[in-house]
Amino acid sequence: MNITLTAPGLAAIGYGLAAIGPGVGVGLIFAAVINGTARQPEAQGKLIGIAWQTFVLVEALALLGFVLFFLAS
Amino acid sequence: MGALVVAEGGAQFVAPGPQSFLYPEILPGVTKPVLQIALAVILVGAFYVIASGRLKLVPGKGQFISEYLYDFVRNGIGREQIAAKDLRPYLPLLLTMFTFILVNNLFGFIPFFQLPTMAHIGFPLGLALLSWVLFMFVGIKRHGFVHYFGKTLFPPDVPKGVLVLFTPIEFVSTFIFRPITLTVRLFATMFAGHIMLLVFIEGGTYFLEQSVIGIKFISPVAYVMAIGLSFLELLIQCLQAYVFTMLTANYIGSALADGH
Numbered sequence: 001m002n003i004t005l006t007a008p009g010l011a012a013i014g015y016g017l018a019a020i021g022p023g024v025g026v027g028l029i030f031a032a033v034i035n036g037t038a039r040q041p042e043a044q045g046k047l048i049g050i051a052w053q054t055f056v057l058v059e060a061l062a063l064l065g066f067v068l069f070f071l072a073s
Numbered sequence: 074m075g076a077l078v079v080a081e082g083g084a085q086f087v088a089p090g091p092q093s094f095l096y097p098e099i100l101p102g103v104t105k106p107v108l109q110i111a112l113a114v115i116l117v118g119a120f121y122v123i124a125s126g127r128l129k130l131v132p133g134k135g136q137f138i139s140e141y142l143y144d145f146v147r148n149g150i151g152r153e154q155i156a157a158k159d160l161r162p163y164l165p166l167l168l169t170m171f172t173f174i175l176v177n178n179l180f181g182f183i184p185f186f187q188l189p190t191m192a193h194i195g196f197p198l199g200l201a202l203l204s205w206v207l208f209m210f211v212g213i214k215r216h217g218f219v220h221y222f223g224k225t226l227f228p229p230d231v232p233k234g235v236l237v238l239f240t241p242i243e244f245v246s247t248f249i250f251r252p253i254t255l256t257v258r259l260f261a262t263m264f265a266g267h268i269m270l271l272v273f274i275e276g277g278t279y280f281l282e283q284s285v286i287g288i289k290f291i292s293p294v295a296y297v298m299a300i301g302l303s304f305l306e307l308l309i310q311c312l313q314a315y316v317f318t319m320l321t322a323n324y325i326g327s328a329l330a331d332g333h
Contacts, residue, residue, distance in 0.1 A: 052315070
């Protein structure tokens, strides 16, 4: 079987790798929110607010990768 | 896999990409997104002019919606990011920005529009540049040019040695990356969401057009997925409007704050 690596294929692999980090990061953020809510249910509103703020900072990395995918492919 | 499906008949599947966002010109220089953004300007402007023109003690439906939005932006976004004494002058901007982005994003969900305007990078870029110029202007106006950049780049409580690392990073992240990430965040989420819906809908249509009966049965699955993802997109569209406004408020608030 003959596999040729094209630019879009490589870009897709690259984006897949680049999405790992933000994925772990977003998971950690919301894990912390769930943890905090379980410990102190009345703090949920405040925690969710902070979570969205940090979530967007982490998400920006994944989105930069997404844009680079289209630039590279 | 692609060659296998093609061999069974039917046209080649064309994956949606950036070319899916190119619309023909209706008038010279006027395409669908331009019309949408003009419509959003008219909608938001007319809504607030009418809603604020006849406020009653007992609110009707329109007044309820406008008051709810105002309450959300002031208490949910403004008060959390900007000190209470500075908040008032920036509320109209934040409210307009939130509603404007929300309406433009929701065009991606409303039938017959079906295209989030912010999926074209020019529109979020304009908004991000507005936010960028505004927070620097506000900071310079409040603190003066030297003091504003001084308090941002050389905070007094940072040890002298660390400044070698701190100042370049802070300069890049504050004055260069902020507009870029604001733009890319709004653009890329709308763009990615629209492409994701296109993949499922065009894929469903493609399966439906296949001559083999067994393959046709896959297409309802794709359509159901598309409907479900539309509602996920609805959530993301509202969230991105919130996030953009919140970050703008955060930048203004941090520019106004006295030292750290």
